[in-house]
Amino acid sequence: MNLDALTYAGSMENLRDLADESRHLFVKGDICDAELVRKLLIEHKIDTVVHFAAETHVDRSILGPAPFIQTNVTGTFTLLEAARQVWGKNRSGKRFHHVSTDEVFGSLSLQDDAFTESTPYDPHSPYSASKAASDHLVRSYFHTYDLPVTITNCSNNYGPYQFPEKLIPLTILNALRGRSLPVYGDGMQIRDWLYVQDHCEAVRLVIENGRLGETYNVGGNNQSHNIGLVRKICQVLDELHPASRSYLSLITHVPDRPGHDRRYAMDIKKIHAELGWSPKHDLESGLRETIRWYLDNPEWVKNFLAQNEYDEWLDLNYSDRGAQ
Ligand code: DAU
Numbered sequence: 001m002n003l004d005a006l007t008y009a010g011s012m013e014n015l016r017d018l019a020d021e022s023r024h025l026f027v028k029g030d031i032c033d034a035e036l037v038r039k040l041l042i043e044h045k046i047d048t049v050v051h052f053a054a055e056t057h058v059d060r061s062i063l064g065p066a067p068f069i070q071t072n073v074t075g076t077f078t079l080l081e082a083a084r085q086v087w088g089k090n091r092s093g094k095r096f097h098h099v100s101t102d103e104v105f106g107s108l109s110l111q112d113d114a115f116t117e118s119t120p121y122d123p124h125s126p127y128s129a130s131k132a133a134s135d136h137l138v139r140s141y142f143h144t145y146d147l148p149v150t151i152t153n154c155s156n157n158y159g160p161y162q163f164p165e166k167l168i169p170l171t172i173l174n175a176l177r178g179r180s181l182p183v184y185g186d187g188m189q190i191r192d193w194l195y196v197q198d199h200c201e202a203v204r205l206v207i208e209n210g211r212l213g214e215t216y217n218v219g220g221n222n223q224s225h226n227i228g229l230v231r232k233i234c235q236v237l238d239e240l241h242p243a244s245r246s247y248l249s250l251i252t253h254v255p256d257r258p259g260h261d262r263r264y265a266m267d268i269k270k271i272h273a274e275l276g277w278s279p280k281h282d283l284e285s286g287l288r289e290t291i292r293w294y295l296d297n298p299e300w301v302k303n304f305l306a307q308n309e310y311d312e313w314l315d316l317n318y319s320d321r322g323a324q
C-alpha cells in the first residue's frame with residue numbers, strides 16, 4: 001500500500017508502471033491524518049511501515065519552513081503513534097522503518113572523516129532540523145515503547161522520476177530548455193551521490209535483516225563537487241543530445257544558499273559489514289542512466305512540469321539570484 005498526499009512533487013504519473021499490479025494499492029492521503037493512518041493499519045493488517053514521506057527540498061525550507069515541521073515532525077509522530085496503538089504489545093513480525101538523511105549530521109570540512117552512525121547531530125536548515133527531530137522521535141519510540149524501529153540516513157539521491165528542483169534533474173531540464181544552470185556560490189560544495197535504486201536496495205535489506213533500534217548510513221561512495229557534477233552533466237548532454245553550442249556555456253554562478261553545508265560524506269562500513277550492502281552504481285554510470293531517462297521521457301517531463309507550477313518555483317527561487 002502506497003499512502004501519498006500527492007503534493008507538488010508527487011504524481012500518479014510516477015506509478016504508471018503499476019497500473020495493472022494487483023499487489024499495489026494506492027491511497028491518496030496525508031500521514032498527518034491520524035484517523036486515516038489508524039484505519040489503514042487495522043483494515044489492511046499492515047505489519048511493515050516504510051516511512052519515506054517528507055518535505056525534502058532545502059531551498060523550499062528556507063523560503064517557507066512550516067510544511068516541513070508539519071509533515072516531517074507531526075507526520076512522523078502521527079505514524080509512530082498509530083503504529084504503537086494498533087500494534088500494541090503484538091510486535092512480532094512488525095517493523096517501522098524511517099528513511100532519513102545525512103544532513104542531520106551538519107557539514108564537514110575537506111579534512112574531516114565521513115559521518116558515521118554515531119556522529120553528533122548538528123542540523124543547519126529548517127529541513128534538516130525537522131528530519132533530526134523526526135529521527136529523535138523514532139528512536140524515542142524504540143526506547144520508551146519498544147516499537148520495532150530501524151532508521152537509514154542516506155546521502156543525496158538521484159535517478160529517474162526525481163522532481164526537477166534537485167540539482168541533477170534541475171540541471172538536465174534547464175539545459176534542455178536552454179535556461180541558465182545555476183551553481184550556488186563557488187560550486188565547490190561536495191555531495192555524495194547515491195543512485196536511487198541502490199538506496200532502495202539498502203532500505204529493503206535493513207527492513208529484512210537490520211537490527212531493531214539501529215541506524216544505518218547509506219551513501220553512494222561518489223563524492224563530487226557541484227561544479228564538476230554540473231560540467232559532467234553538460235558533457236554527457238553534449239554527447240547524447242548536442243545543441244548548437246555546448247551546454248557548458250549555460251553555467252552561471254549565482255548567490256549562495258544561506259547556511260549552505262560545505263560537504264557531506266557517509267561512512268558506510270556498518271551496513272556493508274552487517275548486511276553486505278554496497279552501492280552498485282558509480283556516478284558516471286548512474287548519471288548516464290539518469291540523463292538517458294529524462295531524454296527518453298519527454299511526455300513525463302512535459303506533463304509533470306505543467307501540472308506542478310514548476311516555473312513559478314524557478315521564479316521564486318532563482319529570479320533574485322539573477323538566474324533565468
Ligand atoms: O544529503 C541528502 C539530502 O540531499 C536530502 O536529505 C535532501 O532531501 C535533498 O534535497 C538533498 O539536499 P541538497 O541540498 O544537498 O540537494 P540539492 O539537490 O538541493 O543541492 C545539491 C547541491 O547543489 C547543494 O550543494 C546545493 C547545490 N545547488 C542546488 C540547486 C538546486 C546549486 O548549486 N544550484 C541549484 O540550483
